[in-house]
Amino acid sequence: QSALTQPASVSGSPGQSITISCTGTNSDVGVYNYVSWYQQHPGKAPKLMLYDVSNRPSGVSNRFSGSKSGNTASLTISGLQAEDEADYYCSSYTTSNTPHVVFGGGTKLTVL
Amino acid sequence: EVQLLESGGGLVQPGGSLRLSCAASGFTFVTFSMSWVRQAPGKGLEWVSTISGGGDTTYYADSVKGHFAISRDNSKNTLYLQMNSLRAEDTAVYYCARGGGTMILGWFDPWGQGTLVTVSS
Numbered sequence: 001q002s003a004l005t006q007p008a009s010v011s012g013s014p015g016q017s018i019t020i021s022c023t024g025t026n027s028d029v030g031v032y033n034y035v036s037w038y039q040q041h042p043g044k045a046p047k048l049m050l051y052d053v054s055n056r057p058s059g060v061s062n063r064f065s066g067s068k069s070g071n072t073a074s075l076t077i078s079g080l081q082a083e084d085e086a087d088y089y090c091s092s093y094t095t096s097n098t099p100h101v102v103f104g105g106g107t108k109l110t111v112l
Numbered sequence: 113e114v115q116l117l118e119s120g121g122g123l124v125q126p127g128g129s130l131r132l133s134c135a136a137s138g139f140t141f142v143t144f145s146m147s148w149v150r151q152a153p154g155k156g157l158e159w160v161s162t163i164s165g166g167g168d169t170t171y172y173a174d175s176v177k178g179h180f181a182i183s184r185d186n187s188k189n190t191l192y193l194q195m196n197s198l199r200a201e202d203t204a205v206y207y208c209a210r211g212g213g214t215m216i217l218g219w220f221d222p223w224g225q226g227t228l229v230t231v232s233s
Binding site for chain 2: 003034036038040045046047048051052057087089091093097098099100101102103104105106
């Protein structure tokens, strides 16, 4: 059960936009729109930021948006704020071997 | 308010067993799938297991299949994870999370605060 591929780190200055990629295969990201994104601050539980590629749960800022092209999903954060500094994880439903869920390795976002 | 409260973590010797619990409140428990996700110290998230709302369908990661068992008691609004034959690589914070969407294997929202399991002699 292989993990999705994310960059280890990204950074940006306040007010800028950044994009975090999440690359899977044609058993998960490439064929299902069941990609979700989670934000995790140090020592805290993860928080759902996007589901089904681009849907925002109630209460999540519209500065967070998602998209997908082929086997790669992306999370874009616009108007970066200091509070956005955190780890971000993507996740997808997959039918590789047996149905299950796979996470990306995580991306550390640093706000400069 | 939706709340998930894990308990049962602790220090256990290799080969030992532990049962984690997750008490849910603030929603109709039986209508949601529930999952366990773990995070080894300094590492990323790893999906462990998911159970359907009625408890009749379960899924496991290959890494725990055969030595972990997920279950739920809908009369007590509680999710469980029975962990047997524990190994050092099972050391992690274990989170329970409510499932989202119409699929059993959907997104996870919200998450509990986590309970730490340490496997060491």
